[in-house]
Amino acid sequence: MTTLVYDDIYTKHDTGLQHPENSLRITNTVTYLKSTGVWEKLGVEKPRAATIEEIASVHSSYHIEHIEKLARTGGGNIDPDTSVSPFSYDAASYAAGAPLTAIDLVMKGEVDNAFCLIRPPGHHATPTRAMGFCLFNNVSIAAKYLQREYNLEKVVIIDWDVHHGNGTQDTFYEDPSVLYFSIHRYPFYPGTGRESETGKGRGVGGTINIPLPHGTTSKTYISRFQTVLEKDIKQFRPNFILISSGFDAYGLDPVGGLGLGTSAFRILTEMTQKIARECCEGRIVSCLEGGYHLSDLPRCIEEHLNGLNSTQN
Numbered sequence: 121m122t123t124l125v126y127d128d129i130y131t132k133h134d135t136g137l138q139h140p141e142n143s144l145r146i147t148n149t150v151t152y153l154k155s156t157g158v159w160e161k162l163g164v165e166k167p168r169a170a171t172i173e174e175i176a177s178v179h180s181s182y183h184i185e186h187i188e189k190l191a192r193t194g195g196g197n198i199d200p201d202t203s204v205s206p207f208s209y210d211a212a213s214y215a216a217g218a219p220l221t222a223i224d225l226v227m228k229g230e231v232d233n234a235f236c237l238i239r240p241p242g243h244h245a246t247p248t249r250a251m252g253f254c255l256f257n258n259v260s261i262a263a264k265y266l267q268r269e270y271n272l273e274k275v276v277i278i279d280w281d282v283h284h285g286n287g288t289q290d291t292f293y294e295d296p297s298v299l300y301f302s303i304h305r306y307p308f309y310p311g312t313g314r315e316s317e318t319g320k321g322r323g324v325g326g327t328i329n330i331p332l333p334h335g336t337t338s339k340t341y342i343s344r345f346q347t348v349l350e351k352d353i354k355q356f357r358p359n360f361i362l363i364s365s366g367f368d369a370y371g372l373d374p375v376g377g378l379g380l381g382t383s384a385f386r387i388l389t390e391m392t393q394k395i396a397r398e399c400c401e402g403r404i405v406s407c408l409e410g411g412y413h414l415s416d417l418p419r420c421i422e423e424h425l426n427g428l429n430s431t432q433n
């Protein structure tokens with residue numbers, strides 16, 4: 121059984137409705153999932169906030185204090201893309217807390233896996249700075265939590281957002297215990313994610329980047345994804361799989377420029393689930409990253425949820 125982790129606090133991170141990463145992404149999804157019955161079928165858990173110590177497992181105290189202070193003093197811009205409003209620190213703390221709540225539920229065996237319907241997103245946030253709509257790196261904080269609280273040695277982060285997750289890569293670039301796999305459009309924002317970026321020092325081989333050109337179709341994308349999954353991820357034998365689940369590789373996304381159909385997200389999810397069942401008793405926690413097509417994002421998310429909740433493979 122799959123569960124959703126969600127709180128209304130995520131709608132209070134106010135970027136303005138002209139911004140692609142705005143609260144309608146979430147409210148439209150909630151309305152849609154309620155109308156199709158998926159919301160009720162899966163059940164919804166409320167997240168807790170991540171503690172400062174948990175956030176500090178990835179981020180510098182200067183970075184955390186900067187976001188908090190900016191929010192408490194009325195908000196402001198960090199860069200042309202990334203802003204903080206009065207409730208942003210709280211929303212970001214709960215966005216980082218959602219996968220921790222989800223991990224506890226999975227580890228207690230109360231659910232098989234979970235999807236965190238959260239914002240702000242996280243994968244561009246580096247240990248020392250917010251960027252690209254992201255304040256705290258939600259999946260990275262979750263990976264540290266799995267290792268610290270549950271002694272799970274090996275964690276895989278699969279990132280199928282159309283953008284390269286430079287913040288997640290930075291966090292674990294020299295760490296062989298967390299395998300980061302990103303498939304993304306390249307060249308594109310944020311400029312990183314070449315195939316030659318594979319890790320550093322002891323972490324060499326612990327980063328896998330699959331850059332794809334503008335317009336890449338579902339067929340090519342899925343086959344490249346499957347190759348890495350079947351070979352590298354299987355070989356690594358993770359104890360837990362985290363997904364940075366962006367939906368901006370969807371063909372009609374106003375930002376993305378790749379060519380996935382909505383059903384591709386179900387296929388990617390089922391492939392991931394197959395590996396998770398083989399390696400780690402199906403343990404998956406997925407976190408929303410990007411995805412900016414306001415009317416189709418909910419359908420992409422529904423495909424992902426149906427994949428997570430599938431008993432097919």
Ligand SMILES: [Zn+2]
Nearest residue numbers: 281282283410
């Ligand atoms: Zn993205």
